[in-house]
Amino acid sequence: MSRVNTVLGPIAAEELGLVAVHEHIGYGMPGSELDTQWWKTPEQRYEETVPKLRRFAEYSREYGGCTFVDATGICNGRDVDYYKSLSAKTGVHIVAATGFVGGDTALRFFADATVDYLMRQFVHEITVGIGDTGSRAGIIKVGVSRGFRMRELDLRIYRAAARAALLTGVPIFTHLAVDVEPALAVFAEEGLPLDRVLFGHADDGVSQGRVNETAILGGGGRIGFDTFGYDLELPDPPFWGRHRRERLEHFLRLIGEGHVDQVLASADANCSPLGWPGVEGHTVNYIYEQLIPDLRAEGIDDAMIHRIFVENPADFLTLTTN
Amino acid sequence: MTTATSRTVNTVLGPVPADDLGVVAIHEALLSVVPGAEHAYDISMDRAEIFEVLAGKLAAFRAAGGRTVVDSTGMFHGRDVKLYEALSRSTGVHVVASTGLGPEEDLGGYFLTPQTDPPTPWPAEKFADLFGREVTEGMVVPRVERRRAAGLVATCATRGGPTPTDESLFRGAARAAVATGVPVSIRYGADPLAELQLLLDEGLPADRVVVGNLDRTEAVAAGWPAAVAERGAYVAIDHVGRNDSDHHIRDAERADLVAQLVAAGHAHRVLLSGNAIGVAKGHPDYELPYAHVLTAFAPLLTSHGVADEDVQQILVANPRDLLAVR
Ligand SMILES: [Zn+2]
Numbered sequence: 001m002s003r004v005n006t007v008l009g010p011i012a013a014e015e016l017g018l019v020a021v022h023e024h025i026g027y028g029m030p031g032s033e034l035d036t037q038w039w040k041t042p043e044q045r046y047e048e049t050v051p052k053l054r055r056f057a058e059y060s061r062e063y064g065g066c067t068f069v070d071a072t073g074i075c076n077g078r079d080v081d082y083y084k085s086l087s088a089k090t091g092v093h094i095v096a097a098t099g100f101v102g103g104d105t106a107l108r109f110f111a112d113a114t115v116d117y118l119m120r121q122f123v124h125e126i127t128v129g130i131g132d133t134g135s136r137a138g139i140i141k142v143g144v145s146r147g148f149r150m151r152e153l154d155l156r157i158y159r160a161a162a163r164a165a166l167l168t169g170v171p172i173f174t175h176l177a178v179d180v181e182p183a184l185a186v187f188a189e190e191g192l193p194l195d196r197v198l199f200g201h202a203d204d205g206v207s208q209g210r211v212n213e214t215a216i217l218g219g220g221g222r223i224g225f226d227t228f229g230y231d232l233e234l235p236d237p238p239f240w241g242r243h244r245r246e247r248l249e250h251f252l253r254l255i256g257e258g259h260v261d262q263v264l265a266s267a268d269a270n271c272s273p274l275g276w277p278g279v280e281g282h283t284v285n286y287i288y289e290q291l292i293p294d295l296r297a298e299g300i301d302d303a304m305i306h307r308i309f310v311e312n313p314a315d316f317l318t319l320t321t322n
Numbered sequence: 323m324t325t326a327t328s329r330t331v332n333t334v335l336g337p338v339p340a341d342d343l344g345v346v347a348i349h350e351a352l353l354s355v356v357p358g359a360e361h362a363y364d365i366s367m368d369r370a371e372i373f374e375v376l377a378g379k380l381a382a383f384r385a386a387g388g389r390t391v392v393d394s395t396g397m398f399h400g401r402d403v404k405l406y407e408a409l410s411r412s413t414g415v416h417v418v419a420s421t422g423l424g425p426e427e428d429l430g431g432y433f434l435t436p437q438t439d440p441p442t443p444w445p446a447e448k449f450a451d452l453f454g455r456e457v458t459e460g461m462v463v464p465r466v467e468r469r470r471a472a473g474l475v476a477t478c479a480t481r482g483g484p485t486p487t488d489e490s491l492f493r494g495a496a497r498a499a500v501a502t503g504v505p506v507s508i509r510y511g512a513d514p515l516a517e518l519q520l521l522l523d524e525g526l527p528a529d530r531v532v533v534g535n536l537d538r539t540e541a542v543a544a545g546w547p548a549a550v551a552e553r554g555a556y557v558a559i560d561h562v563g564r565n566d567s568d569h570h571i572r573d574a575e576r577a578d579l580v581a582q583l584v585a586a587g588h589a590h591r592v593l594l595s596g597n598a599i600g601v602a603k604g605h606p607d608y609e610l611p612y613a614h615v616l617t618a619f620a621p622l623l624t625s626h627g628v629a630d631e632d633v634q635q636i637l638v639a640n641p642r643d644l645l646a647v648r
Contacts, residue, residue, distance in 0.1 A: 029431040029432035029437065030357075030358075031429060031430025031431065031432030034398065034432075034452065034462055035432070036459075074358075075358055105430075106358065107357040108427055108428050109357060109358035109359040109361075110362075111427070120364075121362065124363035124364075128363075145435065146431075146435040146441040147441070239438075274465075275432055275437075276437050
């Protein structure tokens with residue numbers, strides 16, 4: 001039986017439909033909740049979020065449904081009860097993550113914790129539930145702290161995640177694919193097959209020249225083109241933005257080289273950001289409104305699109321223990 | 323200049339006349355949560371249970387003659403303003419809550435590695451604004467609402483000495499205090515005089531500052547309590563009741579220290595506290611009654627020759643003068 005943990009309970013991978021594999025209902029750095037400049041009323045939150053998810057569901061009818069993988073880790077404003085209500089009312093499957101976006105988003109209690117403790121935290125959230133919600137995490141988030149260098153705490157989290165992934169069968173996705181060698185070493189030491197890891201943000205503007213794609217692909221890892229839409233063509237692009245054409249060509253190049261089963265794509269958009277302004281107009285629906293048309297225009301056929309957005313993410317998200 | 327008697331203190335239920343504070347436990351914690359521990363899979367945050375424990379401790383404090391408890395843990399270490407309001411209402415104990423952050427390792431990434439390029443940590447002026455608004459606009463219930471004004475700004479330096487961000491926190495705390503009239507509590511990291519000076523350099527009068535941790539062994543050996551008093555700041559001998567720590571002096575020595583400070587004319591600069599923790603989450607319990615200073619240590623002061631009027635000065639008048647908003 002193939003199972004994927006969503007916030008409303010496990011579902012068969014066959015039900016996932018089109019998957020946006022790295023998205024955020026709302027992301028904020030820990031502490032941003034203290035700064036009223038970012039506060040919004042619950043009415044505003046739902047108003048900003050529900051139409052985007054409903055549109056995502058409408059666009060996805062031909063795929064039999066859709067899944068929104070929320071990449072917001074512990075301490076970053078992850079709000080599972082809210083996700084449950086959104087999922088129940090819009091029909092979008094939502095997968096919640098355990099783990100941390102990076103060491104610099106792990107608050108002191110976790111920054112002081114051992115690998116064993118972090119592993120137990122992740123395993124608990126995957127097998128028992130997140131807090132009192134009863135919802136089980138379906139994926140583990142790990143990442144590199146700001147500054148493009150893997151830190152000791154980052155790696156402690158990677159190692160705990162690898163152990164939790166092996167025990168529970170959920171996959172791992174990373175924030176940033178830079179300075180990847182220490183991460184590859186940890187996964188090798190722990191014996192985690194690299195097809196269980198999506199090395200994310202390999203496509204962003206500031207990571208170019210810093211991602212060892214050869215090592216990731218050679219080891220069997222997956223590469224995340226998951227910041228689609230943070231285009232420098234936007235009126236006010238973020239610092240990690242990239243020219244649309246350049247990102248698309250990068251993606252097509254890997255597909256052309258035969259790596260289609262090792263790439264996944266997403267938009268990393270915030271439905272309603274929690275601790276930063278967000279990027280006006282950028283939503284998960286970039287996948288339908290820009291990316292898939294761009295791919296079709298480049299001659300990527302429906303079967304290939306299905307493979308990239310439906311079959312491969314289903315394979316990735318399916319609980320897999322050996 | 324207004325007199326202390328016409329001044330008010332910011333409590334979680336609103337301003338109260340400074341003269342109503344009575345005996346004050348000045349450097350304590352109500353709910354103390356290591357940042358992040360509220361998300362830990364093995365830590366329960368049963369609100370009813372937390373309330374019951376805190377209410378019991380506050381009631382015992384009141385029964386012993388205490389009137390006011392100051393939660394000096396800042397805005398990000400478990401502070402729960404609505405819980406404190408309900409506790410104050412039900413026990414009749416005044417609760418003064420604090421704004422402020424620190425040391426650096428207790429901060430979230432929002433302040434340390436913001437989503438900017440490069441990720442420059444927050445400067446003093448941004449902390450000043452954050453803390454100042456907690457006085458002028460009210461303390462936050464995160465992402466929900468603001469409540470009453472904070473009664474003080476509490477911050478703390480990294481042991482070993484302030485990091486650059488700790489320094490920004492200290493300067494920001496001082497600026498917020500200058501702008502709003504509430505005092506600042508600091509817990510020093512390495513050198514209380516140098517760290518106090520950071521606040522004074524921002525134009526904050528010394529008598530608006532309480533310097534904590536001054537009953538550390540090294541502080542007493544260096545003569546820092548008297549030196550801080552001579553600068554005009556309040557000296558917090560704030561681990562009263564702790565007699566099993568290699569890093570702190572014992573109560574008998576604390577009583578000697580207080581007697582010396584009083585004899586040197588510093589009675590109006592001494593504050594006593596136990597650093598009691600009502601409920602601890604993510605770190606060990608510390609079961610010291612809030613009334614410990616009042617019921618156990620005050621008699622010890624008397625036996626060390628401190629006059630009753632000086633004891634009253636220390637337990638009632640000094641906290642009142644410190645906490646009264648200027
Ligand atoms: Zn993301």
